[in-house]
Amino acid sequence: MTIQGTALILGDHVNTDELHPSRFFSLDDRTVRSGFLQAAAGYEQVGGSDLSGRVILAGDNFGCGSSRETGARAFLLAGVRAVVARSLARIFSRNVRNLGLAAVECPALPALPPDIEVELDLARWRLLVPAGSLDLPVTPLDPFWAAVLRAGGLLPFLGLGEATGPAPRGSLPVFRGQP
Amino acid sequence: MTPQTLTAKLLRRRAAEPIVAGSEFFRIAVDLVLGHDATIALLIERFQRAGRRIWDPARCFFAADHFTPPSTPERADILHRYLAFLNQECVPQDLVFRGISHQLLVEDRRCQPGMVICGADSHTVMAGALGAFACGMGSTDILALLLTGEVVLSTPESIRVDFEGALPEWLSGKDLALEIIRRLGEGGAVDRALEYHDRTRGGLTMDSRFAVANMAVEAGATNGVFVPDDALRRYLAERDGAAGPAPGFEGAWLQPDDGARYVQQLRIDVAALRPLVALPGDLGRIVPADEVEPRAIQQVFLGSCAGGRVEDLAIAARVLRGRRVAPGVRLVVTPASQAVFRACLRNGIFEALHDAGAMITNASCGACGGIDKGLIGAGEACVSTSNRNFRGRMGSPDGLIYLASALTAAAAALTGTICDPRTVLDDRVAAGLPAAAAGGAA
Ligand code: SF4
Numbered sequence: 001m002t003i004q005g006t007a008l009i010l011g012d013h014v015n016t017d018e019l020h021p022s023r024f025f026s027l028d029d030r031t032v033r034s035g036f037l038q039a040a041a042g043y044e045q046v047g048g049s050d051l052s053g054r055v056i057l058a059g060d061n062f063g064c065g066s067s068r069e070t071g072a073r074a075f076l077l078a079g080v081r082a083v084v085a086r087s088l089a090r091i092f093s094r095n096v097r098n099l100g101l102a103a104v105e106c107p108a109l110p111a112l113p114p115d116i117e118v119e120l121d122l123a124r125w126r127l128l129v130p131a132g133s134l135d136l137p138v139t140p141l142d143p144f145w146a147a148v149l150r151a152g153g154l155l156p157f158l159g160l161g162e163a164t165g166p167a168p169r170g171s172l173p174v175f176r177g178q179p
Numbered sequence: 180m181t182p183q184t185l186t187a188k189l190l191r192r193r194a195a196e197p198i199v200a201g202s203e204f205f206r207i208a209v210d211l212v213l214g215h216d217a218t219i220a221l222l223i224e225r226f227q228r229a230g231r232r233i234w235d236p237a238r239c240f241f242a243a244d245h246f247t248p249p250s251t252p253e254r255a256d257i258l259h260r261y262l263a264f265l266n267q268e269c270v271p272q273d274l275v276f277r278g279i280s281h282q283l284l285v286e287d288r289r290c291q292p293g294m295v296i297c298g299a300d301s302h303t304v305m306a307g308a309l310g311a312f313a314c315g316m317g318s319t320d321i322l323a324l325l326l327t328g329e330v331v332l333s334t335p336e337s338i339r340v341d342f343e344g345a346l347p348e349w350l351s352g353k354d355l356a357l358e359i360i361r362r363l364g365e366g367g368a369v370d371r372a373l374e375y376h377d378r379t380r381g382g383l384t385m386d387s388r389f390a391v392a393n394m395a396v397e398a399g400a401t402n403g404v405f406v407p408d409d410a411l412r413r414y415l416a417e418r419d420g421a422a423g424p425a426p427g428f429e430g431a432w433l434q435p436d437d438g439a440r441y442v443q444q445l446r447i448d449v450a451a452l453r454p455l456v457a458l459p460g461d462l463g464r465i466v467p468a469d470e471v472e473p474r475a476i477q478q479v480f481l482g483s484c485a486g487g488r489v490e491d492l493a494i495a496a497r498v499l500r501g502r503r504v505a506p507g508v509r510l511v512v513t514p515a516s517q518a519v520f521r522a523c524l525r526n527g528i529f530e531a532l533h534d535a536g537a538m539i540t541n542a543s544c545g546a547c548g549g550i551d552k553g554l555i556g557a558g559e560a561c562v563s564t565s566n567r568n569f570r571g572r573m574g575s576p577d578g579l580i581y582l583a584s585a586l587t588a589a590a591a592a593l594t595g596t597i598c599d600p601r602t603v604l605d606d607r608v609a610a611g612l613p614a615a616a617a618g619g620a621a
Contacts, residue, residue, distance in 0.1 A: 013365050013366065013461050013463060015461065015567075015569045016569075017567065017569035017570065017571055017572045018569060018570055018571065021549070021571045021572075021576075022548050022549050022550065022572070023549065025217060026253060027220060027221070027224075027256075027257060027260075028253075038571075038576075039569075039570050039571030039576045040570075041570065041576070060366055061365055061366030061369065061399060064365060064366060064397075064399060065301070065567060065569060066301055066548075066567075067218065067299065067300055067301040067315045067316060067317050068217070068218060068221075068317075069218070069221055069317040069318040069319060070221065072317065087366060087369065088369075089366065089369060089399055090369055090370055090399060090401055091301055091315055091316060091317060091396075094316065094317060094320060095317035095318075095319065095320075098317065098319035098320060099319060142202050142203055142204055142333070143199045143200065143201045143202045144197075144198050144199050144202040144203075144204040144331060145204075147199050153319070154319050154320065154323055155225070155229075155319065155322070155323065158323055158327070160229055160231075160322075160323060160326050160327070161228075161229070
């Protein structure tokens with residue numbers, strides 16, 4: 001699988017409150033979309049613009065902080081195609097992949113000019129930057145995450161997307177200590 | 180068998196086969212799932228489309244703490260939908276409106292050592308203070324968990340943290356939490372577990388341990404776990420009454436193996452630490468309070484799952500009793516739970532804080548996540564006992580959030596500036612200070 005797009009470049013330790021401030025927490029997609037990048041200094045305008053076809057390139061520990069999934073959802077609603085960071089925060093990377101969006105680590109990712117075209121090759125685990133003649137290694141995803149992405153997200157992977165009739169309900173006692 | 184860390188032992192006893200061939204991820208059976216009004220509301224629609232019921236409602240530990248009471252019509256609607264969902268799925272509602280989910284979890288006998296606990300909130304890690312594997316997740320993971328009773332996790336490697344020495348009177352769990360992040364770096368524990376060993380003289384209080392475990396996620400950790408010991412046994416005996424700790428409490432299953440492999444080890448001599456402050460923006464700049472450039476502050480927030488417990492409010496009351504907060508400073512006090520609230524009512528803590536000029540709110544998240552009752556404006560500075568100082572977290576992106584212990588926060592409220600809090604403790608304590616520190620800003 002290959003994903004092409006125009007880079008949108010973010011820095012190190014960009015946290016979820018910057019990516020998506022809590023005041024945009026909502027069940028309404030328009031509100032969620034409008035919160036994208038609204039506390040990332042210098043990116044407020046960009047966040048509101050058309051970002052379809054973008055690939056996010058970021059530094060270390062991208063997406064640290066809260067588990068609010070509205071933050072990850074805002075990436076999808078904005079039309080972002082993939083997230084590549086030198087390193088990713090744990091909950092955020094799970095959230096993004098669970099929604100079917102590729103999030104991978106490229107430890108050798110250098111500083112790049114804005115809006116450069118990139119190509120993420122998920123079969124060979126490479127990030128290509130044709131203009132800079134760069135061909136960088138991407139850390140291969142665990143087979144579980146690769147399967148989740150192929151399925152289009154966690155729920156389709158687990159076969160939990162659509163109604164299949166009521167499941168049996170357990171009535172186990174609350175667990176206390178070693179059984 | 181190779182010796183294992185506590186986290187590995189807790190996870191592996193609940194693990195089935197790898198989820199796909201060659202994967203390091205396993206299906207893990209979960210004992211308890213934590214949720215609250217904000218993040219559970221995000222999954223209700225998708226839950227209903229799946230057409231199933233919750234696998235075991237008795238294992239749902241669901242609070243309402245974010246939008247309580249709601250500050251906008253939309254939040255009222257979110258809360259309303261959430262409560263209707265609880266009704267429909269027969270989820271126990273005894274926790275609703277009683278305070279912050281994470282605090283309720285550690286106060287409740289449903290939460291026991293050795294459990295695997297997953298929550299729809301990053302600070303679920305706090306329950307690791309009770310010797311459980313506890314980790315936070317997003318709504319899709321939790322949705323799958325509610326439908327199946329399982330999550331998919333890999334076993335993180337562990338970083339061992341040993342606390343040693345005697346804790347000075349001017350330090351508490353928040354300073355230790357900040358010291359760990361200062362040493363490891365903001366993302367220093369991503370995909371790792373923190374395994375805490377309390378070897379301090381006299382031992383850390385449980386409230387301090389909660390503060391430490393709460394901020395495991397600020398270092399990026401999957402989970403943080405205190406190795407069960409006598410202090411935990413005493414806490415459980417008091418909390419659960421006759422039931423006390425479960426029979427297996429002594430067992431080897433609740434201890435790391437001798438010779439377990441750690442990717443890193445931190446020894447923290449607590450006697451040598453000074454009160455710490457995280458400077459605004461992120462957790463990358465953590466410095467001793469006496470080195471912070473003095474700056475007028477407009478607000479002090481005593482609250483959150485990281486710093487709104489009895490220990491925190493008691494130390495603030497000790498500093499502020501019989502005094503007034505500096506003119507113009509808003510002191511917002513939000514206890515972490517109703518039990519904390521009640522304790523502070525009974526033992527005079529609220530009276531002292533109230534008389535000093537505090538504004539006391541109901542038990543909830545409040546200003547911590549920039550939700551309500553204590554947001555800050557552009558150019559304002561707030562000293563907060565919460566866990567995140569991220570840009571915009573408590574209101575304006577141009578407001579400044581300093582994180583510190585309740586003592587340091589109370590000292591700031593009293594003086595109107597960030598200062599070395601040892602200088603505002605009573606004379607007896609101040610007299611015992613090293614000469615260098617005694618000269619700090621008063
Ligand atoms: S108090 Fe703050 S950190 Fe804790 S659960 Fe509430 S919003 Fe999150």
